[in-house]
Amino acid sequence: MLTTLAVLQVLTIVIGVYAMTTEFSLSALTSGSSPTKPTASPAEGSPPVPVVTSGPVLAQLSVKSGDGPLPTKGTLTRQLTSALGDKALGSRVGAVVIDTVTGEQLFATNPDMSVTPASTTKIVTCAAALTSLGPDTRLSTRAVQGDKPGTVVLVGGGDPLLAGPSARQSDYPKQASLATLASRTAAKLKAQGVRKITLSYDSSLFTGTPKAPGWKPNYIVPDGEVAPVYALTMDEGRQDPRFRAPRVPNPPQYAAAAFAKLLTKQGITVGRSVRAAEAQAGAPELGRVDSAPLYALVEHTLTRSDNDMAEALMRHVAIKEGQPASFDGGAKAVLAVLQRLGVAQNVALSDGSGLSIRNRISPNALAKTLAMSGSANHPALHAIASGMPIAGFSGTLGNGRRFTERDAKDQVGLVRAKTGTLNNVNTLAGMATTKDGRLVTFAFMADQVPSTAEPVLDRLAAIVSRS
Numbered sequence: 001m002l003t004t005l006a007v008l009q010v011l012t013i014v015i016g017v018y019a020m021t022t023e024f025s026l027s028a029l030t031s032g033s034s035p036t037k038p039t040a041s042p043a044e045g046s047p048p049v050p051v052v053t054s055g056p057v058l059a060q061l062s063v064k065s066g067d068g069p070l071p072t073k074g075t076l077t078r079q080l081t082s083a084l085g086d087k088a089l090g091s092r093v094g095a096v097v098i099d100t101v102t103g104e105q106l107f108a109t110n111p112d113m114s115v116t117p118a119s120t121t122k123i124v125t126c127a128a129a130l131t132s133l134g135p136d137t138r139l140s141t142r143a144v145q146g147d148k149p150g151t152v153v154l155v156g157g158g159d160p161l162l163a164g165p166s167a168r169q170s171d172y173p174k175q176a177s178l179a180t181l182a183s184r185t186a187a188k189l190k191a192q193g194v195r196k197i198t199l200s201y202d203s204s205l206f207t208g209t210p211k212a213p214g215w216k217p218n219y220i221v222p223d224g225e226v227a228p229v230y231a232l233t234m235d236e237g238r239q240d241p242r243f244r245a246p247r248v249p250n251p252p253q254y255a256a257a258a259f260a261k262l263l264t265k266q267g268i269t270v271g272r273s274v275r276a277a278e279a280q281a282g283a284p285e286l287g288r289v290d291s292a293p294l295y296a297l298v299e300h301t302l303t304r305s306d307n308d309m310a311e312a313l314m315r316h317v318a319i320k321e322g323q324p325a326s327f328d329g330g331a332k333a334v335l336a337v338l339q340r341l342g343v344a345q346n347v348a349l350s351d352g353s354g355l356s357i358r359n360r361i362s363p364n365a366l367a368k369t370l371a372m373s374g375s376a377n378h379p380a381l382h383a384i385a386s387g388m389p390i391a392g393f394s395g396t397l398g399n400g401r402r403f404t405e406r407d408a409k410d411q412v413g414l415v416r417a418k419t420g421t422l423n424n425v426n427t428l429a430g431m432a433t434t435k436d437g438r439l440v441t442f443a444f445m446a447d448q449v450p451s452t453a454e455p456v457l458d459r460l461a462a463i464v465s466r467s
Helices: 004-018 026-031 073-084 118-133 178-191 251-265 294-304 307-320 327-341 363-373 379-387 454-466
Strands: 093-099 105-109 140-145 151-155 196-202 285-290 415-422 425-433 439-446
Touching: 073 093, 073 105, 073 454, 093 363, 118 294, 118 307, 118 327, 118 363, 118 379, 118 415, 118 425, 140 178, 151 251, 178 251, 178 285, 196 251, 294 307, 294 379, 307 327, 327 363, 363 379, 363 425, 363 439, 415 454, 425 454, 439 454
Parallel strands: 151 196
Antiparallel strands: 093 105, 093 439, 140 151, 140 285, 415 425, 425 439
16 A cells, blocks of 8 residues: 555646646645635745646656655755855755655754744644644634524634635635525524524634734735734635735624625624624524634645634644633744644744744754654644645746746656745745655755845755755
């Protein structure tokens, strides 16, 4: 029987061939449907997918496992050292390549240096969420009976992908629908003989400030990189779900107002005043909708570099680990889980998405976490491997400007990695199968980049893949 690593490699091959005609993601094969067009983190755009040839992909069809012979260390070291000397990387660079079979470092330059990780932060956030919560956990949005007859409370469950009335449902992951919740709630109310209500909303599951330390003011308005973090949010706080910006200043109130209109369409009269109010413990449930399972949310978070979902996942880890569901509590909780996994050294967090310039993660921590995601010893983490963008085809590696240079484009379809981009920060952490069939993970990180180092990072990953 093929190992999990072998399955992932075969899937990469199939995807590489198929993607010559269509944009495709590994999560589509592992979950039965295809994700939507990627959303970028800062400076990570999404132009059309490039057309590529199939030669390099077909060349890997003989790979049957991840334990082929190790690449020649001398050659790998010489090539990576030369590429790391590129001035585009700036003066602070950390790099590591790890053999997933033995855990041995095949190459290292400042592997334990704490570097600003940007969106590669999502790797450790997702690892903590899968470990703490379990891959089958779902996030629920509910409507419950209020403390008086004829009152209803909309209770946020920390699912930012909750689809509003004008949202176009994504193929993957399947989103919970506010319209469905309104339909179920209205049916229950009518069965009770209730046709007129007063509506309130409860967003108390998450606590603390809705904006993280280290976020630039323009991230929410006007850039729309992320919404204020609340437990009740629809369409990730977007005013129009078709566009990244603008984000609404009060997502709970916005969602509750939409819910009121949906109830009205279902024949329920809703009072004009819709205010915040906490639901009573054990209040009878009138309706609920559930998100996709956590493994699908993780794949989505990594493939699309979804900042909003990453922040929600961090807070859910906080709740599970007994910490306040805030940025500070979330950071402590994620670090506690990483400690149990043995990858917390040289990791400091202020948020879960990587937008904060205060985050620090070492290349070693990222590469080790990725190695666990393909290990039979950590089956809960497999969604990290399957959620990695694929070079030239999906997510932030399928944006038409990655792996297009001559020294990297021959590895299109063969590298799976998470990107990270902030001002003066470029990072890339992922996995690849070498030419002889050895599965390795890598992390290349630079946080004093003069302009952009993306082509250099692509070149480094390509060197590893063809070694």
